[in-house]
Amino acid sequence: MRGILCLLLVALATAKVFDRCDWARVLKNNGMDGYVGKGLATWVCLAKWLSNYNTSAITHHSDGSTDYGIFQFNSRYWCKEHITRRSLNFCHIQCSELLTDDVSVAIRCVKRAFRYSHDQSGWKAWHPHCWNQGLSSYLAGCSL
Ligand SMILES: *[C@@H]1O[C@H](CO)[C@@H](O)[C@H](O)[C@H]1NC(C)=O
Numbered sequence: 736m737r738g739i740l741c742l743l744l745v746a747l748a749t750a751k752v753f754d755r756c757d758w759a760r761v762l763k764n765n766g767m768d769g770y771v772g773k774g775l776a777t778w779v780c781l782a783k784w785l786s787n788y789n790t791s792a793i794t795h796h797s798d799g800s801t802d803y804g805i806f807q808f809n810s811r812y813w814c815k816e817h818i819t820r821r822s823l824n825f826c827h828i829q830c831s832e833l834l835t836d837d838v839s840v841a842i843r844c845v846k847r848a849f850r851y852s853h854d855q856s857g858w859k860a861w862h863p864h865c866w867n868q869g870l871s872s873y874l875a876g877c878s879l
Contacts, residue, residue, distance in 0.1 A: 750791035751836040753805070755779060756877035758788050763879055765842045771849045775879070776870035778845070782806060783873065784862050790841070791834050804833030806845050813844055825851065 753761070759779050762768070768775045785807040786792035794802040800811040808814055814830040815822045826844035833841050 749835050750789075751838075752790070753782075753788040755783070755788065755873065756879075758782060759874055759877050759879060761838060762842070765839065767842065767846075770846060773849075774870070776873040777865055779873040780865035780870050781862060784865065790836055790838060793834070801830070803830045804841050805838060806833075806841050808833055808841070808844055808848075813848065 759775050762775055762778050767773075767778050770778075782788050782805050786805045788805060790805050792802075792804060792807060794807060796802070796809075798811075800809050801816065802809050803814060808826065808830070810816045810820070810822055810830050812823045813826045814828045814833060815824045816830045826840075826847055828840055828844065833844070
């Protein structure tokens with residue numbers, strides 16, 4: 736019984752699906768409002784489309800790589816899965832770190848990603864709706 740309770744607590748502590756406004760507040764507290772000229776709504780929009788605000792989101796690809804976490808970072812480029820798996824690991828992290836409720840890891844990685852790719856062409860192509868005007872609905876009703 737105690738073992739089951741422990742497991743349950745671990746599960747609760749390690750994954751999280753954010754409420755939209757809670758996520759916006761976390762982003763703001765982590766300096767994302769205005770980062771590379773993008774307002775908070777952009778980052779809320781991205782997380783919505785990429786993971787539906789779910790820190791445990793995982794997407795497997797046919798090339799053997801996997802996308803991890805709330806911003807769906809790919810294991811080929813951004814994080815390392817395993818010592819035997821090659822990765823450019825631009826964020827210098829283990830992919831599993833992107834799946835916990837400590838979203839500071841994912842936020843540091845997104846900052847790094849946008850610092851490197853100045854035109855953000857990848858994200859822009861995949862999620863054109865997050866670069867349009869009129870993203871205010873992503874922050875509607877949030878007291879920030
Ligand atoms: C979050 O993602 C995990 C892993 O894909 C999934 O099992 C879980 O159901 C998702 N949670 C919600 C609320 O969508």
